[in-house]
Amino acid sequence: MWKEIAAKISETTGQPFEITTHRSVGGGCINQSYSVSDGTLSYFVKINQANQIDMFEAEYLGLQQMYDTQTIRIPQPLCCSIAGDSSFIVMEWLEFGRGDSRAWELMGQNLAKLHQAKGSDRFGWNRNNTIGSTPQINPWSDNWSDFFAEQRIGFQLRLAKRRGGNFPDTGKVVARVKDILSDRNPQPSLVHGDLWSGNAACTVAGEPVILDPATYWGDREVDLAMTELFGGFPAAFYRGYNQTWQLDRDYETRKPLYNLYHVLNHFNLFGGGYESQARSTIDRLLP
Ligand code: ADP
Numbered sequence: 001m002w003k004e005i006a007a008k009i010s011e012t013t014g015q016p017f018e019i020t021t022h023r024s025v026g027g028g029c030i031n032q033s034y035s036v037s038d039g040t041l042s043y044f045v046k047i048n049q050a051n052q053i054d055m056f057e058a059e060y061l062g063l064q065q066m067y068d069t070q071t072i073r074i075p076q077p078l079c080c081s082i083a084g085d086s087s088f089i090v091m092e093w094l095e096f097g098r099g100d101s102r103a104w105e106l107m108g109q110n111l112a113k114l115h116q117a118k119g120s121d122r123f124g125w126n127r128n129n130t131i132g133s134t135p136q137i138n139p140w141s142d143n144w145s146d147f148f149a150e151q152r153i154g155f156q157l158r159l160a161k162r163r164g165g166n167f168p169d170t171g172k173v174v175a176r177v178k179d180i181l182s183d184r185n186p187q188p189s190l191v192h193g194d195l196w197s198g199n200a201a202c203t204v205a206g207e208p209v210i211l212d213p214a215t216y217w218g219d220r221e222v223d224l225a226m227t228e229l230f231g232g233f234p235a236a237f238y239r240g241y242n243q244t245w246q247l248d249r250d251y252e253t254r255k256p257l258y259n260l261y262h263v264l265n266h267f268n269l270f271g272g273g274y275e276s277q278a279r280s281t282i283d284r285l286l287p
Contacts, residue, residue, distance in 0.1 A: 108240025
């Protein structure tokens with residue numbers, strides 16, 4: 001497998017590359033991660049079963065689209081392919097360190113610049129991708145409330161019911177979500193889509209980076225909401241974001257609704273207490 005990965009790296013860069021060391025990297029949720037090196041150059045490689053190639057192709061495209069905006073540091077993707085029973089993605093190796101408050105402020109500023117980047121006048125994406133290991137469905141839509149209600153909440157709610165979750169009628173919840181978002185017409189922003197603290201880091205040089213995205217064109221507020229779901233990012237991050245692109249005053253009212261998507265997804269992935277957390281948000285939403 002390592003020979004095939006090295007060959008693909010060489011083919012992509014046009015430079016000879018031989019893997020002389022590969023070292024396992026911890027911290028991921030879905031894949032096995034490695035640093036590979038020829039003694040001079042290093043790359044970051046994620047590996048899964050061959051049938052997960054779609055997931056890596058979507059990650060590659062998401063990283064590439066975000067990279068192309070030149071707004072926030074992203075590990076530059078190099079290639080993805082299949083080697084025997086495995087699929088893999090290769091990207092730029094980044095050395096992470098501890099971010100200070102200046103780095104977090106810059107993270108906020110740069111995320112706002114990513115959100116400001118133009119590129120689509122519709123919501124959705126070029127292809128489906130995954131959120132954790134759950135499919136994330138991205139058909140193009142002109143209407144944010146329809147898109148979020150159907151493709152985000154409705155989709156997860158149907159999965160949650162199949163998993164045995166006790167939730168109200170999907171049609172009723174979807175209709176209510178459409179209603180709540182009916183006057184929300186955001187500019188489509190290229191969102192990271194899975195912005196919890198494990199997917200935000202700073203290089204040793206203090207440069208903020210976002211990684212492992214579940215990209216699509218959506219309401220910028222979904223990224224901000226997710227940063228707050230598990231305790232929040234440092235205050236400097238929100239200061240930086242608001243300096244560059246002030247959040248709307250009624251963002252707070254939509255935050256629990258946007259995070260309901262991730263809470264339902266956590267129930268679908270992990271079960272347990274996420275059912276009651278999702279349930280109480282839904283109960284508050286329904287009249
Ligand atoms: P998974 O897809 O399994 O969730 P991640 O993309 O989150 O994996 O990566 C796992 C860990 O590897 C991250 O938490 C981070 O510490 C490290 N990592 C991710 N990308 C890079 C990179 N480009 N360079 C160096 N380390 C990385």
